Amino acid sequence: MRRETNIRRTVLLFAAGALLLVAACQSQPLPPLALKAPRAVVWNDFLGVNAQFHWFPPEVYKRQMQALHALGLSWVRLGLQWELLEPEPGKFRYDVLDPIVDAMRDDGLQPEVYLVGSASFATTAPASAREFRDQYPPRDDDEYARTLAGLAQRYPSVAAWQVWNEPNLPGFWRPHEDPDGYARLFLASAKALRAAVPDKPVVLGGFAYFGEMGVLGGSMIDAIAARALAAQANSTLPQIDPPVVAYHPYTLYPEGNKPTSREFLDKSNKLNAHLRALGVKQIWADEWGWSSYAGPKEEQPIIGSDGQADFVLRRVALTSALDFDRVFLFTLSDLDQRASVRDRSYGLLDLAAQPKPAYLALQRFLAITGPRLEPADTPVFTDAPSGLIGIAWTRADGHRLLMFWAADAGEVKLTQIPRATLHDPLADTHKELVAANDGALHVPVTSRLAMLEWTP
Numbered sequence: 001m002r003r004e005t006n007i008r009r010t011v012l013l014f015a016a017g018a019l020l021l022v023a024a025c026q027s028q029p030l031p032p033l034a035l036k037a038p039r040a041v042v043w044n045d046f047l048g049v050n051a052q053f054h055w056f057p058p059e060v061y062k063r064q065m066q067a068l069h070a071l072g073l074s075w076v077r078l079g080l081q082w083e084l085l086e087p088e089p090g091k092f093r094y095d096v097l098d099p100i101v102d103a104m105r106d107d108g109l110q111p112e113v114y115l116v117g118s119a120s121f122a123t124t125a126p127a128s129a130r131e132f133r134d135q136y137p138p139r140d141d142d143e144y145a146r147t148l149a150g151l152a153q154r155y156p157s158v159a160a161w162q163v164w165n166e167p168n169l170p171g172f173w174r175p176h177e178d179p180d181g182y183a184r185l186f187l188a189s190a191k192a193l194r195a196a197v198p199d200k201p202v203v204l205g206g207f208a209y210f211g212e213m214g215v216l217g218g219s220m221i222d223a224i225a226a227r228a229l230a231a232q233a234n235s236t237l238p239q240i241d242p243p244v245v246a247y248h249p250y251t252l253y254p255e256g257n258k259p260t261s262r263e264f265l266d267k268s269n270k271l272n273a274h275l276r277a278l279g280v281k282q283i284w285a286d287e288w289g290w291s292s293y294a295g296p297k298e299e300q301p302i303i304g305s306d307g308q309a310d311f312v313l314r315r316v317a318l319t320s321a322l323d324f325d326r327v328f329l330f331t332l333s334d335l336d337q338r339a340s341v342r343d344r345s346y347g348l349l350d351l352a353a354q355p356k357p358a359y360l361a362l363q364r365f366l367a368i369t370g371p372r373l374e375p376a377d378t379p380v381f382t383d384a385p386s387g388l389i390g391i392a393w394t395r396a397d398g399h400r401l402l403m404f405w406a407a408d409a410g411e412v413k414l415t416q417i418p419r420a421t422l423h424d425p426l427a428d429t430h431k432e433l434v435a436a437n438d439g440a441l442h443v444p445v446t447s448r449l450a451m452l453e454w455t456p
Helices: 058-070 094-106 141-154 179-196 220-233 263-277 304-321 357-369
Strands: 033-035 047-051 075-081 110-116 160-163 202-208 244-248 283-288 326-329 372-375 389-395 400-405 410-414 419-424 429-434 441-445 450-454
Touching: 047 058, 047 283, 058 094, 075 094, 075 326, 110 141, 110 202, 141 160, 141 179, 160 179, 179 202, 179 220, 202 220, 202 283, 220 263, 263 283, 263 304, 304 326, 304 357, 304 389, 357 450, 400 441, 419 441, 429 441, 441 450
Parallel strands: 033 389, 047 075, 047 326, 075 110, 110 160, 160 202, 202 244, 244 283, 283 326
Antiparallel strands: 372 389, 389 400, 400 450, 410 441, 419 429, 419 450
């Protein structure tokens, strides 16, 4: 349905600045970090994926849906390109979209759907702009809002509707970010959606990274919040329920933009606490991931298929322990030559919907955890290697789990656990460990996520 050269169209706006938030690797060893989740995690409600079903024939996208179902997951984020959905005023390509929505409904999926890219007849692009005309905002906020509300009415099985995508990047909002413009578009759309489907969540933005603005500076999330609050206080804009706030916390590594940094945790914790203070009830990280591409290098380090699997598991573990209500991995399947070289390889599945190492590792990870986890206290670490991160849980059967990894390889001693099973979901192995003569369980630690299981 969509033909483009770069599915994300991400621009390196923040090089050496907002994107690379740590100027140099830390010279001092990182202390151990024990994380405890703020609430229980039910994977089917917490973890979803982005998908591009409209890139594939029905026999392939149905296999993709079956693969997602096999993971025990049901949330999926789907993007619609307005210019392709409605190439002429009032002439919609429902012949492409209807079968996809029907298949998602029949498979029990819960879609979050966003509409992005101005239709050719509705764009504010200047006449001189021969390329990327869809990347300019629409000329009429109400026209976009009516289109989005009409889709919501046509597709009642869609679980949530998102207004645009990454409006703080010029690849989606030219010539540069405009908090006033996006705030007007969002409020018009939220009003239309509340009238059309009052029971469905309305999702704000999908802001790239942590909401930074590359041209204006500062946070677009803060800028929009300030404008919306001021306008509503003056009764110049409609009162709406707090929307879902979504952002896309891409970093070069699972913990941050340096192998030894933790700014993903620091920035997420700070931003999420700020959003809660503003009254936000739902926070979604609805796009993040890593490509298994072979190069040439484009921003992201070349990590291969095994590195992708490792990074995905570490980020899933981290997000589950932070104050997110839902997260969406990018993406379910690899893409063809319509995408850039890097963007072709973000998938858990290959082009034929066959599992890649990241899919298999995630499948094993979820099998070890079971469908639901309750937060637990992390055991005391002794002689921990630098950068150790541990996240403890109680499984539904009462068994305890510790997810852990470190910046440096080494060994950690646990004095309170006499016997345990060490799982490696990346290698698909497990090993029985027994306390040594010193009374401690000696657990090997690497930079890859491992999982320790024991009975308290």
